[in-house]
Amino acid sequence: MRADRLIQVLLHLQSRPRVTAAQLAADLEVSVATARRDLEALAAAGVPVYPQPGRGGGWSLVGGSRTDLSGLTAPEARALFLLAGPGASSSDDARGALRKLVRALPATFRAEAEAAARAVVVDREAWSAAGRPRPPEVDALERAVVERRRVRIDYTGATGASSRRDVDPWGLVDKDGAWYLIAGTPRGPRTFRVSRVHALEVTDERAQVPEDLDLQAEWERVVGEVEVKRSATWATVRVAAEHVDVLRAQFGRHTVVADDAGPDGSGRVRVRVAAPTPLDVARHLAGWGAEADVVGPPEVRSELSRLGAELVAAYGGDARP
Structure with missing residues (x-):
């Protein structure tokens, strides 16, 4: 030592x-x-x-006198600290290594390395299907975050409306393959899905970033708000014990196995699941057919009944095998 x-x-x-x-x-x-x-x-x-x-x-x-123990160039240091930023590793050894390395860097790009270490949060809990390719805009946005440059984006919102905005990039979040930009705007901090950015320009204007910004804490605040909306409707479902993991893959963190989840006489367990609306819950469960017994609430059962009637009306008379 x-x-x-x-x-x-x-x-x-x-x-x-x-x-x-x-x-x-x-x-x-x-x-x-x-x-x-x-x-x-x-x-x-x-x-x-x-x-x-x-x-x-x-x-x-x-x-x-200086001894550059790292041997890294500025781009190499920036890339390394982007990979090893918040969420990538939370071990004491990793944090200690980063502290040592940043002190070993030449002063000319130490500040960029420190900024890069705070630029990206990694969140492994997916909101929907993962496995997407990394959006090409991520590299430019990472650089804008590190260099504190304002960006101009053409963005398509969830409703399909497009707009052009000048925003101050605070940081990026890799949520199991889905990338989000946290940025400052005239209306306060906003979160943008990078895959909805269809044009991007890094300007020469200096971005305004809070000096006390904690990107991890800001992202946790965003997640908290989103999760409240995503879990507005809860339903109780009885499924075979071996199918609980399938339900969990559909509903993610909004899957709660009952405390008394031992299989009942039918070999099923009770599981609570949630989605924004009764229709959203029903759409997830409709494909299960009789494999899932939806105990309640009545609003979800009603939506399942309506979806079933629509399917019967559309395909009930089809005699093809």
Whole structure:
């Protein structure tokens, strides 16, 4: 651990003009005596580090000496930190490695690397079918987020209406293959589905991004609002125990197996599922036929009955095998 800590000390010295033993001890979570011994060990090993006594003193690298331990170019660093940003890994080791690496980067592109590390959130819980190709606009949007450039987009909303908007990109979210842009607008933060962006221009205007932005927290707020709308109607269904995973694939997180979910006399278990409207629930369950017994509510059973009558009217007289 000593060698690893000495590298951290060196990277710390490279990231600021002067540091005291007390500051170093606090940052590395070691004692002041340990920090001072590490600094002295670096000096004894030939690293050009020296102490400056007195008020405002501390330890510095001679002449601002730098050792680029990363060997990365600016584009490589940006790409690496985009891959290793929020949600990609939450382990302490990963976060520690990123902290060390960002201090090892040349100052000329350290800020971009730090911005890239905060640019993308990864959310593995899909809202619908995954496996989509990555939209080509993602690369340009990532760059706009990192460089804090305002973007002009032609966007088609959920209703089919198209509009042109100038927005300040705050960050991107990869939700199991579906990409979303979180951006600032004159009406406050908004979320745009990247697949609905059919024209994109990165402008030279500086984007306005909150200095205290927590992209992960902002996305969790968005998810909370969406999930409330997606779970407005709950229904209770009885299915064979081996089919619960199929229901879960259809309804995602809105699938709750009853606490007393042991198979009843028919070998079925009770499962609660949810969707925005009774019709949405019924559409998901209509294909199950008699394999799913919808206990309630009556609104969902009514929609199933109506869908069944439509199918009988359309295909009931078809005598083809």
